[in-house]
Amino acid sequence: MPFFAGIPHRTGWRGEMRYGLLNDVRVLDKEAWPLMVERYVALAYDKGIMRTAQDLPQPLLWPQLQVSEGEKSYTCNQFSLSSERPMIGFCPGAEFGPAKRWPHYHYAELAKQLIDEGYQVVLFGSAKDHEAGNEILAALNTEQQAWCRNLAGETQLDQAVILIAACKAIVTNDSGLMHVAAALNRPLVALYGPSSPDFTPPLSHKARVTPPDYRLSQSA
Structure with a gap:
């Protein structure tokens, strides 16, 4: 161009x-x-x-996104997200297919634990990630499902950014939304595999990266 x-x-x-x-x-x-x-x-x-x-000049400046409290409140209300429980965001999708995704049943087990501890879980992604979100949702019991929302494919990008900013923490595969969460300075766990995190890691001091060898050892 x-x-x-x-x-x-x-x-x-x-x-x-x-x-x-x-x-x-x-x-x-x-x-x-x-x-x-x-x-x-x-x-x-x-x-x-x-x-x-x-x-290069040091320290190297990292991307940052800012979201106001008013934007968070308005967008949470748009999607009828409860204010009774703090939100944990999951980003279970990833480009290039299932190889880069943490299995849905592991996400589901983590969702069960978080919901039982008093959190609500919100699933983010594009329309092609909606099925993966439904698989996570289907693994929960009826009571737990009430505190898990599959918004993959339901939000515009700006809405997803605002809702991620409203989350207490994010669990994510290697994806674009991982970098959004990092730019929002959200505490996050980034699950890599089989690609290496050395090339495009989340640029945040609040990010914990699990390398491919660790992730694969937990998927058995």
């Missing part, structure tokens, strides 16, 4: 068929730039200045 828009200076890393569209081509050294966020911040600087991630 920058090429067809006639933008005079087009910077990017070489690869993925971009070569002919760029006039400031950078050659990526993956060891020098281990994180995706570092790689794209580096593109804002002259390539003669930034040779490794250690050359």
Whole structure:
């Protein structure tokens, strides 16, 4: 798009068929730039200045999202979410199929425990994650189901952001909503597998990451 828009200076890393569209081509050294966020911040600087991630300004600023209390209250009311119990959000979907998803029965067991401890559980995701949410819901008894809402595919993105901000904590697979929760500074547990968290981890001090080997050991 920058090429067809006639933008005079087009910077990017070489690869993925971009070569002919760029006039400031950078050659990526993956060891020098281990994180995706570092790689794209580096593109804002002259390539003669930034040779490794250690050359970037420190601390590296992380994305942040802000949501007001009024927005939280209004959106929770829109979806008839009870104010009687604190919310825990689950994001059980993930791109590229079931391999990157924590099994629904593990989510269901965690939901049972949280509901019995006095929380309500809200499931987030796109329409294609709705079935996974229903599988979690179906594993609960009738009383527990009253405190679990499957909103996957039911919200607009801005509504999901606001509701995630209203949650006390988030349990999530490696997904876009994981990064939303991190930007909202929500306490979160990020479940990776089989992909590595080393490249695109949640950028938050409140994130706990479970690597693929741990996750797989818990799925038996």
